[in-house]
Amino acid sequence: MQYRHIGSRLFVKLERGEEVLETLTSLCREHHIRSASFCGIGAVRGTELGYYDLETFSYSTRVFPEIFELVSLLGNVALVDGEPFVHAHASLADRELIQVGGHLVRATVAVTVEIFIDCCESTVERVLDPEVKLKLLKLDTSDS
């Protein structure tokens, strides 16, 4: 991973072979990021995408081993149990430019992944929502 800190933004280049979510999470931990958004593009392989099933309260997932263009990586960072947690959705395109997408479970950088992280000076947490059994944002409608 390479990055440049520019004001409150991080311009990040993930390197071939790095796992996207782990590397982003490490970066956020190292920089004490407590809330952020990010968007990125690139190319990945070994990607696992998920669909959250409200009947089983679990992600049904598929793995795409081949190299795909990462057409869109969007997400945010908030704290879970005091540690940065990265929530990301991704769109991929194969050699025929057909797309698949969903909740990003994991992906390995195939060529490069280029991400801008916009960091916020605010502590945002995720807490378990018992109804959907997921850790959702807790934002309490405050102005700060």
Added chain:
Amino acid sequence: MQYRHIGSRLFVKLERGEEVLETLTSLCREHHIRSASFCGIGAVRGTELGYYDLETFSYSTRVFPEIFELVSLLGNVALVDGEPFVHAHASLADRELIQVGGHLVRATVAVTVEIFIDCCESTVERVLDPEVKLKLLKLDTSDS
């Protein structure tokens, strides 16, 4: 809806059952937002997506009643007749992770929708473009 105001950004969590565009529009009205961009992810149901047909000057739309992952929600806010107007495009993924996308007409939050709105201190308006019969941005190439 919950939100946190962080500097010029709004970190927003839409709640189950809320209509995405109506809720965003209300939030923009309440906060006097006159121009902004936003991006978000989540899961929605009862989504209507459109394709603008330049021959009929109208959107041809399809409704997707099931729950889909909201892989990408991108858009902007500007004023139409003095009121905030939200223009959004969305990518959805179904249980098989197959994607559909287009102009977002409406969507209801199924699990959660997490959005960052980046607000601008500038009044941007949309005005009717008689050639395409849509209200397009009027930006007049000024530096402010």
Added chain:
Amino acid sequence: MQYRHIGSRLFVKLERGEEVLETLTSLCREHHIRSASFCGIGAVRGTELGYYDLETFSYSTRVFPEIFELVSLLGNVALVDGEPFVHAHASLADRELIQVGGHLVRATVAVTVEIFIDCCESTVERVLDPEVKLKLLKLDTSDS
């Protein structure tokens, strides 16, 4: 093209018939942009999308002549040989709302394209990576 400069952001409206990447590159050159991210939506025609093939070190591309909704345009700007270079990925949706996506090679504005560019006060360069034969970001992990 029309635009509004709002702080460090450019809110841009591309006009019918303009080529997306050329117009964005001109704007970046004119405004001496050395690093930026952007996201946008709209409708385009004559779009060429690519998939980078690591076996041939070249993009295999397809052209989509018809009008498509531009569901997502994400990318960044950095310098190549001292000049702004725009790297973008795009998702398109056809009349049936089926999506295709990939590395954006070219696209012509069909109805409108609305983009927010977030400019950074930092010089970021792309340099040739001999292993993948692409010009990749050089970010050197500095805090500035």
